[in-house]
Amino acid sequence: MKFSWFHLMPWRWLPQDFRQRYHSVWVDVPNALYDPVRGHRLYNEYLDMLEYADQVGFDAVGVNEHHQNAYGMMPSPNIMAAALARRCPRAMLLVLGNSIALYNPPTRVAEEFAMLDVISGGRLIAGFPVGTSMDTNYCYGQNPATLREKYREGHDLIIKAWKTREPFAWNGKYTKLRYVNLWPYPIQQPRPPVWVPGLGSIETWDFCIDHDYNYSYLSFSGYKRAKKMMDGYWEQRTKKGADDNPHSAAFFQQVCISDTDAAAEREWWPHVDYFFNNCLHLYPGHMGAPGYMSEASLRAGVVAQVGNTGQNMGRDKTWKELVDERYIVAGSPATVRQQLEELAKSLRVGHLCLGLHIGSAPIELTNRSSYLFAKEIMPHLRPLFAEYDDRYWPRPLATDDRVAPGTQTDAARRNAERPAAA
């Protein structure tokens, strides 16, 4: 198994009565609630958490893209990944990801991902979400009726641009370019591994299976729905004749670890409460613009999400309910170890994306949790699914061929700062 440390980067200071006073945490949440000076400290604290994850041995550090969102303050995940590329010399860079249809032309995504792959020595995992309706339709004005078609065209262009070594013309419906010619192109050829996050739509499963991409289920809705969704994914793979390689799936799980179960509840509850009751305050009218979801997905049981009022996203639940229903996996290292093992086996996921920061949690609490995870849990779960080849993981340059940031500074400085010639 592999373990990615995944950050959402929530704003920490939403008012206590946020839910009563505001419409939503997303799209039209007034940015008067934001404070860039506090934001300066928060970004740097959050990046420190990710850097620490690299230091204690997580396999990847993960970031994602949201817009106009008070629980996800990474409108540009590539900027975060660039900041991490040099400060996290070991871990893979999981950018989950760039919503292709938002970029005009989509070669911008191909270029920036190529830059990240080259800077990091081939450590990039390229995430291609369609993007939520909030992000793509309401914040970025994309047409919901054509979003997926535009996404797919952009995807085809990016994949071709990455592996093509001479200029070519692209006459698409959504993008027309006389000369496509990437400088740079990625180290990983013909492409970095691609992961596609989704919420259970059949089209996304098929897309992943057809291209042999990793399907990443990003759930905040507890085990029951996760089980239903992942079972659907595995059934679809069987139906399409794909193998049952667990590494073809990743799963996002919020995890809170303290020294004991009691300490976990005491230390983490305020931050968990903040996340589920403030951060996940979503407005149903923005959850699916008309045409965003296909009729097949609507019909196949995603229907419950159409009229979703947000209540199944952990709102107003007690600590015990959230733990029992696995909205969070929380407790002592032994408790978390046992529960995550059950979860990984039952959902058959070879990749865990761990939300080890949650809500308003500070770095002290978060890093303790990360440390306990790395020391007490990771070694035990590591051998799971080892018999399967992980073809969904980066193939970076050998460590000796990778340049460590700053190694050339001393020699260059001696030369630069030498006494002036007479």
Added chain:
Amino acid sequence: MSSTMPQSRTLALGAGRPTIEVLEAGEGSPLLFLHGAGGIRTWEGALPLLARRFRVYAPLLPGFGESTGLELLDDQLDLVLHGFDVLEALGVERPAVLGESMGGWIAAEMAALRPKEIGRLVLAAPIGLWRDEAPVADMFGMTTPELVPYLFHDQSNVAAQRMLGVSALLSNKDDRTEEQVEFLIGLARGFRTVAKFLFPIPENGLERRLPRITAATLVLWGKQDRLVAPSYGRIFAERIPGARLETIDDAGHLLLLERPDQVAAAVTRFLAA
């Protein structure tokens, strides 16, 4: 009375073009009715009244009723040309056109693109313009029940009550009947069509084309329209040469449903003139 109830028929517009359902009712000179974002779920409001005086043709856009082929209409130009394809298939020449809301926008675009092919024009609370000081409400960013106060002045209206009833179908549990699921999907399908041409802001340059319209034009507006402010009615009337604005009291955006008698009378007066 029975002649004012519609007959439905299917119209294939030819290879590579949509196949649509048309509702037809009444006897008299032809009146083309272009529906709004809600389609025509029930033959009610001003429609049966108009069918007492006119032969009403009400084609449904792809995604509404039995009409299919949205994927064959890429953009606004395709949509407007589709309107003329429908006229040709119906065999109706230079008809009077009544367009409501989104249908009003399409009717205005048709009349601007081929002015000689539209007889008279009635625009009932058309969309298609934008003023920062009176933003059109975001019909794509609300749940169906939340839209009701924007569409109706009087929420006790039977059509308003039907829309409010949709909230009973919105649930977190997978506990809906197949029929209810299909009903919701039908709503989503129609609204997808609307979004394809009008998301996120229903304005695509109509204002500069309005002066091309040569048809005699009547603009109708509900005084209590909260979706598209009545101030837009004045802009339509100013930009379309010779157009006249008539406002109707105690009516919201869906004035054909809220004030059927007044609307039918105004349309009849105008078309008889």
